[in-house]
Each structure stands twice: as structure tokens, then as C-alpha cells.
Amino acid sequence: MTTLFIKNMVCNRCIMVVQNELDKLGLDVKHMKLGEVVLKKELTPIKRNQLANTLNQLGFEIIDDKKSRVIEQIKNVIIDLVHHQDNDSKTNLSDILSNKLHHDYNYLSNLFSEVEGTTIEKYIIAQKIEKVKELLVYDELSLSEIAFRLNYSSVAYLSNQFKKVTGFSPSHFKQIREEKRKPLDEV
Known part of the structure; x- marks a missing residue:
């Protein structure tokens, strides 16, 4: 095998x-x-x-190298959680990563930051914002439904984070739609 x-x-x-x-x-x-x-x-x-x-x-x-494999596993767990599953807000990301990858979260966090030059938290925010963009473009859910689906504590918090990352409010982004979404492997 x-x-x-x-x-x-x-x-x-x-x-x-x-x-x-x-x-x-x-x-x-x-x-x-x-x-x-x-x-x-x-x-x-x-x-x-x-x-x-x-x-x-x-x-x-x-x-082939162990560190890169762990980094890729971290990214794949986060992508799966954000883009392919309904999230359970009761479970911390740190617990999910530790359980799935069988490593202490501090080790995973430090390794990720060292290799990627960003934190796991910033990476998950980037993935969540890409998911918000996708859902806004599909125009099937309200902003409050999107916030709930992605475990934001409020629409205001989602809107603030979205504007901080993209430079646009969610409603302005929805209007201009020309703003291209990034492929998941470029986030």
C-alpha cells in the first residue's frame, strides 16, 4: 500500500x-x-x-517532505470544513485539527506560520471570505443566512471582516460581481 x-x-x-x-x-x-x-x-x-x-x-x-504534508493536511481540513460541510460551531478548529491530524495544535499552528508566513486563523478567514463571495454570487441566501452557515456571531461581524479582507461591503460586492473569486488553491 x-x-x-x-x-x-x-x-x-x-x-x-x-x-x-x-x-x-x-x-x-x-x-x-x-x-x-x-x-x-x-x-x-x-x-x-x-x-x-x-x-x-x-x-x-x-x-514528499513531512512538514509540507502536514501543512497540506491542515489546508485540506480547513477547506473541507468551510466549503464542503455544515459547520458545528460548538467544536473549536484547534480541536478538529488536533484530532484529525494527531498533533498538538500549538505544533500545527507554529509549523503553519513558519512555512506559510501566515496564521491558521488568517487562512481560515480567507477561506470563509471566499465562501461568502461564492454564496453572494449565487444569490440564494441572505447575508444573515450566510453568517449563520459560516458560524459568524453576527451579520455585522461578517460584514466587517468581509470589508477588511476585500475592501468592499458584501452588498457592494454583490452589485459589482466582476470581482473574481480566487481558486481555493490560491487563497
Whole structure:
């Protein structure tokens, strides 16, 4: 069995693209989730190089060093929480990360800051603001429903944070819509 950690594999479409490439190379997948692939068999060096080259051409990268793997796992947990799940405001992000990654939160936080040059908190805020942009563009939820969905304590707090990050109020952003959302791997 081989476990691969893959950088920039941040959405279901990414998973489909990687799965397609693994199928083309005849590699059997045991399990796959954001940023991680578990293959049923060990990879030969030749197959690993083929896969690495193919994935690089598609904007993905196999992560070999331990620190980078942990950073990518932190990002994937946050992306999954913000973009793919209904959040449970009763559980702290620090507890979620510690439990899922089996490391003390202080270690994770310090490592993330050291490698990424920003804090986990700032990264989650950036992800939440991208999700707010998405929901504003879809125009299906009110700002108060968006605030509730993303566990903001109030609409005012969401609005203030949104303006601080984007320079626009949510209502102004909604009007101009030309402001492009960033892909998740560029946040």
C-alpha cells in the first residue's frame, strides 16, 4: 500500500482529475480524499515518476517532505470544513485539527506560520471570505443566512471582516460581481 499526499487537490473536481490519471496509469485506489490518495499497491519508481510528471502538468504536486504534508493536511481540513460541510460551531478548529491530524495544535499552528508566513486563523478567514463571495454570487441566501452557515456571531461581524479582507461591503460586492473569486488553491 502507498499513501500519497498531493498539493492543490482541494475540490471534488480535483479528485476526479487525479482519479482519471491514476486509472490511465493502471493504479488501483483504495481510498481518496482531499489531498490524499491511498493506493492498493506500492508504486514502482517509474510509475511514481510518471504520475508525478502527469500531475505536475495538471497543477498538482506529490508532496514528499513531512512538514509540507502536514501543512497540506491542515489546508485540506480547513477547506473541507468551510466549503464542503455544515459547520458545528460548538467544536473549536484547534480541536478538529488536533484530532484529525494527531498533533498538538500549538505544533500545527507554529509549523503553519513558519512555512506559510501566515496564521491558521488568517487562512481560515480567507477561506470563509471566499465562501461568502461564492454564496453572494449565487444569490440564494441572505447575508444573515450566510453568517449563520459560516458560524459568524453576527451579520455585522461578517460584514466587517468581509470589508477588511476585500475592501468592499458584501452588498457592494454583490452589485459589482466582476470581482473574481480566487481558486481555493490560491487563497
